[in-house]
Amino acid sequence: MDPGFRENSNHVLVTAETKYPILEMASDNFLPSMENILAVLSPTKLTYYGVNFATTLKFLANSEDTHASLDEIFSHSFTTSAWNMCVIPIEDSTSQILVQSIDCKLSLFQGDQCVFSLVPLRALQPGPIGYCQSTQTLFVANNGFLAAIKFSLMSSGSQKKINYDWSFNLGDTAIKMEVTEGMKPTTIILCRRHVSAFNSAGSVVWQIRLEAVGMAMCLYKSLQINNTQFNRLIVATADDTLLIFKDNQLIWNCNSQMSPVGLLVCSYNKSYENVITMMGSNGKIVIGYLGTEPSLYKVPDDKLIINYAERAEQFKALEQKIRETDIAGGAVKRKEGIQMKLSIGEMGKRTIEPNAASNAPYCNVVVDFSELHNVSKLHINILSECACPSNQVLLNVGSSQSTASLQIQFYVGSKKSPTSNKVTIAAHCVFSQISVTKTIELPFKTLFEETQVDRNAKYKVTIDTAGGVIALNKLFPEFESENPQAIGFSLHGSDKTISIFAANKSNRYRIQSEHVSLLQIAAKELVSRIQNEVKGMEIGGVIPFEYMRETLDDIQELEAKQKEDSKVIDCRMKEVRAIESLSLNSCKTGNMGNLQAMDALFDKSYRELLDAMDSYNILTTKIENEKATLNSLFQLAADLSRLSRVETILSGSFWTNTQQSLRDRLQWAVRTDRGKEMAMIEKLCEHSPKELPKIKEEEEEENVE
């Protein structure tokens, strides 16, 4: 089989039997005055054929399907088998053929003459040979060695040892050689595992390392790409792949579905120009172009069809709903929702409720319900630090009624002194599982009455304002004080007092009290009154972290103490039990001799146990109070931060209704587990003025309107 097919067309032109296996073919003007000579190399013969095309021979040919004929002209025979050959073009003369035999003997034939025959490079296995006309150099790649030999040295016919210009150990078996002419003559060698390019001086220009064994290679020149700077080549590998390179840059690769032994790019006629011709070892010839459409992975058809218009509508409706609930103040407003309204009702001078502090005034909170559909019973829960007759109220609603109303009295309780004037009321309907929650603040006067000012109180909070000081008697008109610079309040039914001072020279107010827990309520009241008096006044204050620290330390100290106490209770408890069992035992055995002593012992230890329990309970209330204080301080910090437009997560209810320790709670809020509690609190109140709360969202305002 022949990798050098040049003649090919739509159908077979001629078939001739040579009686010998064909190694290679070449067509050129090998004989003077004759064109289209086909030289065919077989192991034993080099035969020259004349190709006569149908145009000239049409009249002579008898059979119609023969379009051309091959005429054997003459042949050279060899004693040793030939392996391959190369055409050596010679200027102004007919081309010569250099034949290499299997034992690497080179013979040059010009027409019917043998010019010389010699062995320049002894090798066991012959390799490809090539000739470069511009440098007149012969390249031989036998047995893994590439050698360049000046052709003139060989054609001189001298039998002495021939020196190479250069040689290179390819380290591999060469399969195919291509030699380019021109300015930069390059020798490109395809070996089994790499492709190497050498310049005329014998140094490696580039190398391509192949992944699979190389099978065939061809250089091509495209008419469209008229650029001789690069060598374009196609390499076929044993894993059925064609690789197309521009020098060593891979520009395309494709599956050839066969591993060709011969490869060419040639033009046959107008419609098949520059097509790739491949010949397989089984005699199959494939002609084709490179694939232009890559085998795209087809995504499996999705059965889910999304109707985007419908989805958009759905989203719009959802957004509308969200906006509506936002306008409703975040509270649930459903179609069958309950509306609750809180308002301050009548205020009385003195309440007669049993759990009230002595001489405490009361204030009624009016709770109005509306839109009560299908509601028969409403459970109302009240959360407040102020006392009221009952914290839980059950309201019966008439079957046809849609509104209901009730009044709840609030006053300062006798047991617990309030630290806040907030009242939270939650209503819940069991049947429809609807709840509603509202918060209202009781008037200041419900909690406090006027008293003497105390200038030496321990705890202070200072409030700065941008404008001048407003007279305190003007700010607190209901207390009928005459002193514009100082006013004192005391909590009903207790001796807890708080004083507010207005500075003479600076724009400052000072709130002073012996009780930390009262600072917040006073500060808040003061701030809201100033704001009511002068709209848009800038108000600020310093958060009293040191009080928090103090309270925290107290709490920790008390908790430690409490732990000790609980241990003591444990011991006492065990003691009592032991005495009990001892006395029971003696009862069983009837040994009642030391009954009196035992009784005395039991009496004593029981008393001790009760004492311990008492002290434990006292500690618990103390801790509760301290916690309440801390909460009010948190609320104060939150209020003051809000004045400087810092929204903090800290608030009076920051630490209430949770099983977590303060530390855990703070760690969650600060999102770190570093540092001490105080550091975390300070971090939470850090004055980092945020832009976002200042920006008013226009859209929301529109909606509000």
Place this chain on the structure above:
Amino acid sequence: MSLSPLRMLQVCNSSLWQPELLDVSFVFLDPSFDSFLKMADGPVIEFTGFMKAFRLFRENRLSEAEVVCTNLLRKNPLDQATWALKMQCLSDSTFVDELDNEDMGLAETFLEQNVIATSARPGTSFQRPKTTAKGMNPIMRPSTNAGRPLSGVVRPQTSFKAGSMDQAVRTARTAKTARAVSSTSARNMRLGTASMAAGADGEFVNLARLNIDKYAADPQVNRQLFEYVFYYVNDIRVAHQIAGTASKSASFEDYYWKNQLAKCYLRLGMLNDAEKQLNSSLNQRKLIESFALLAKVQNRMDQPVAALKTYAQGLESFNEDVTMLTGIARVQEALGEYDLSVDMYKRVLDVQSNNIEAIACVATTHFYDGKPEIALRYYRRILQMGVSSAELFMNIGLCCFAAQQFDFAVSSILRAQSTMTEDVAADIWYNIGQVMIDVGELEYAARAYSIALTHDPDHSESLVNLGILKHRDGKIDESRAMFSSAIAKNPLMFEGNYNLALVCLAQGRYHEAKNLIGKALEAFPDHEHCKRMYENMKPLYESV
């Protein structure tokens, strides 16, 4: 608890040249082909003898060529050309590119004497990558069993970071993880036995009786003889003898023999000698193979900076050479310099746009860099080139999942599941478990991890995550056992050590916890929680 992150699957790099199909316009089948066959019935026109063998060899029909050679040698045992050809047929059938052959045996890994500096400066050793390199974060980017960050492709890679000998020996042996204890790797062992089986009537060349000096000095046959001994017989000592003699007979002027000597030294673990030979070879002739081999030797010596320099020199001689660029990219990746590595891989793609290793590595780096959409495009490119493996579909599924394209993610993962093979099944089920955790289906996740473990009992990531789920359910002892076995399978794993340390701490086993945190910090020196736990535990020890 630290959950093991998503693991992109490493794309198998077995077929680098993944081709697009040739669009065959038309096929000419020679109509006279039949008649040609008929003609062959008459006078038999066929090549015979050495010519036939040589042509078969040239057409890469190695076994047929070998049969012809054997027949010829029976007739004439002294035919050198046939003898050489047969050796070539045999060695080519077991040829492995020495540059890609990076299997190391246990003995080589643990009895390493070539490391130059025991405490190298950061960034100058594979054992101490730059701490500032942002990629060296096992939470962001998982690591392989050898403790290296996950790469885009499977490479027969040396474990640069040695665990303990104890661990390596203890690791459960399955067909996949078996690792030869001797200095020759498993692959070479297999080849050695194959050569015994092939020679039914005795070994082809009896090396013990061969006059090695005579044949090694003969330039006609020494290359074939060397390749035969090196690749087929796998007798490196004799191969070294041949290469030495050949180099001498070529009066030390042939780069080829110096490279072959270096290969022998490399196999024998004599890295300094290999480096000497390669430097001498490069002085003589600058070649890609020599540069690549030299860099490989330097990598083996744990000198990545020197290797990078060698690759750079190679690039100076061979502009934009794929081997050099890939080498740089691999070293940079191993050092955790993902940006530089990706830049290199992009240069590779400029030269060779179908280089799967480059595409997969770029995609993986993008994925762990938090750009799943870009990674998805790269993986789709691989898919377009005709590769459709389960790994690829899984990776595409994970990219889609991370990019919130759930519909595609589900279909891709289903496809991966239906096409997966046993060797990737564990990884695929593990990733399904991860996806389940992300969508909140913890029970299904636990089930997926269990399935992953049935496929590969050594899958430490699945063990860790299953342990976390058990811990969540309050089954502390079970989770302890899971973490412990995960550590036993992969002691360099960060998550296993850290999680077990947490459990130990909660149970008051401070000493154990401290040891584990120490190990976790080895794997991930910058982990803030570990550091703090370590600090907190220090006073306990100082007070004792």
